């Protein structure tokens with residue numbers, strides 16, 4: 001049976017996939033079954049930050065002599081090692097990890113911790129955002145989901161962008177009743193076409209959270225692990241989150257794994273209150289090996305990687321700002337999180353489809369082209385990709 005037909009018959013597909021059957025991935029390239037090469041300006045949407053098939057990670061996963069599986073109720077050498085490693089790179093006072101299989105679970109755990117710690121049930125988040133696919137995480141995401149799911153959690157309040165002084169005032173008005181468990185947001189909102197909040201906004205909301213006893217939950221599932229030119233995007237704003245959610249690039253794409261991190265103080269209170277979160281496949285031994293290898297690589301090579309991010313970010317800024325988009329474009333770029341807002345969603349879609357045919361991969365978010373190239377991409381390849389993009393405008 002033809003592959004496409006088989007998928008049509010047996011998959012409950014929600015979105016029309018891009019017309020490419022992936023056969024192989026390496027460095028900054030994806031190859032289809034006919035050997036056609038695509039330049040990857042997507043990196044699995046912030047998963048393959050170090051490029052695909054990174055040999056330093058792959059070799060460790062392949063050589064790993066680990067048990068097939070460890071049930072959540074046991075001790076395991078790799079869990080302690082990974083939790084310790086995460087504590088060594090996390091911002092502020094974050095020392096304790098909850099084991100998860102991905103981003104949705106990490107954010108779900110964060111919501112449960114915030115409810116138990118504060119005894120409150122309300123959440124504040126950014127309108128239009130995305131934090132995962134469970135009922136809990138959908139509830140703090142875009143309100144449009146409410147049209148499909150009328151049973152979403154009540155008491156999830158949204159702050160509408162732009163994230164400026166006025167929005168900070170609205171946050172204050174919501175927090176001062178002292179009934180909001182957590183403010184949850186991406187520090188650089190990849191899911192809103194790379195929206196970069198104003199510094200003053202982030203400073204005020206973080207102070208307001210402290211003032212009113214609301215936990216600050218920072219979702220770095222997409223923007224963590226170097227995407228914005230810092231290991232964690234919250235470092236741009238000197239934030240000290242109460243809870244940090246990680247997934248995607250934490251393993252470099254070799255296996256699914258998520259982590260929800262919090263402080264010792266918060267952890268000890270919620271554990272006493274009966275926090276019981278666990279996940280059957282949370283921190284599977286192979287995924288742990290991949291995360292350990294990935295984070296150790298980061299620790300050793302951070303300066304080199306960020307040097308490349310800075311240089312590449314300039315290549316993209318220069319290349320994109322001189323391109324002639326129909327009716328102009330608004331470029332938002334921090335490190336290698338890149339959003340190019342064009343005149344309308346149809347135009348964005350046309351550019352994306354044309355680029356795909358010519359061997360360049362990226363995604364769109366409404367009328368914004370979203371580019372998340374590997375942080376290790378070679379400059380010549382970035383330029384080649386930009387030339388393809390320009391030829392599709």
Ligand SMILES: Cc1ncc(COP(=O)(O)O)c(C=O)c1O
Pocket residue numbers: 101102103104105107130131132133186191219220221222247248
């Ligand atoms: C910011 C953010 N949070 C959470 C998630 C959910 O992560 P996962 O798909 O691993 O469950 C995503 C996924 O795209 C995300 O971008």
